[in-house]
Amino acid sequence: MLTEYIKHFITWLTDERGYSPHTIVNYQRDLLEFADVAGREIDVKKIDTHVIRNYVYSLNIKNKSSSVARKLSALRTFFKFLEQESVIEKNPTGTISRPKQEQHLPVFLSVDEVFALLESPGDEATFGSRDRAMLELLYSTGMRVSELVGCNMTSLDFDTEMVRVRGKGNRERVIPIGEPAIKGLREYFVQRDVQLKNRLQQGKKFDREAVFLNSRGGRLTSRSVERLIAEYGRKAGIDKPVTPHVLRHSFATHLLEMGADMRSVQELLGHASLSTTQKYTHLDMVHLMRVYDKAHPKARRS
Numbered sequence: 001m002l003t004e005y006i007k008h009f010i011t012w013l014t015d016e017r018g019y020s021p022h023t024i025v026n027y028q029r030d031l032l033e034f035a036d037v038a039g040r041e042i043d044v045k046k047i048d049t050h051v052i053r054n055y056v057y058s059l060n061i062k063n064k065s066s067s068v069a070r071k072l073s074a075l076r077t078f079f080k081f082l083e084q085e086s087v088i089e090k091n092p093t094g095t096i097s098r099p100k101q102e103q104h105l106p107v108f109l110s111v112d113e114v115f116a117l118l119e120s121p122g123d124e125a126t127f128g129s130r131d132r133a134m135l136e137l138l139y140s141t142g143m144r145v146s147e148l149v150g151c152n153m154t155s156l157d158f159d160t161e162m163v164r165v166r167g168k169g170n171r172e173r174v175i176p177i178g179e180p181a182i183k184g185l186r187e188y189f190v191q192r193d194v195q196l197k198n199r200l201q202q203g204k205k206f207d208r209e210a211v212f213l214n215s216r217g218g219r220l221t222s223r224s225v226e227r228l229i230a231e232y233g234r235k236a237g238i239d240k241p242v243t244p245h246v247l248r249h250s251f252a253t254h255l256l257e258m259g260a261d262m263r264s265v266q267e268l269l270g271h272a273s274l275s276t277t278q279k280y281t282h283l284d285m286v287h288l289m290r291v292y293d294k295a296h297p298k299a300r301r302s
Contacts, residue, residue, distance in 0.1 A: 002039065002042050114250055121135070140181035147167055158182060163177050
């Protein structure tokens, strides 16, 4: 029945493909939503293109195109898995076209806003050095928040100034670390050593491997990082939502503005497809038009 195969699929995504917990939760939610419509006890071999089309039609009535595209993507991956496992002969989503999506430019910070954000954790804060190192590392590397919290001490190599991260699809890549981020990490490690020593003396548990620790000595979570960055964004007086992904967008945009080539930015971000990275060319063009309108004597229009 359908729900049993969804369980097998989720296990496969977790154990074989190494998807992030956040992605796993989204896939499971979207597939169970489909199961509620198609029937949780239905035989997966009886799910044809007609069933999928009716479901997508119902989604279009009450969902944004981006949400429909995400839910359809979950279905495609699920049925592709069933096809590979020889559970079904043909993927019923194969002829279903993706909904046309609105093109939204990624939100990013100016260089001045990034600098204000990086300086916002004060020395008086208990975890000020940790949070400064965290912000510096995110902006220095453009890594995802899941990659940041997944960093282990062995992931860092100060001699080569590199960090090894494991991204989407369990793909591993190595990213250079800038000098300010290395300096921030060294300062944080002094505080981290004190924290671990105190917990050891008190007989309390702690995570020896994780780079970024919470107050209980455990690995910092993605949600905690998102909350902290939002707070520091408000403290820095930035009048737009500030998230780890906004820092990632800022990293890519600033590199392109300074002349980095698209392929290099693709590798640094860990994008499987160049088309994913190309959205930043729109940001670069927006920047160029602003410069042109400001600097060219004939650019201004009445």
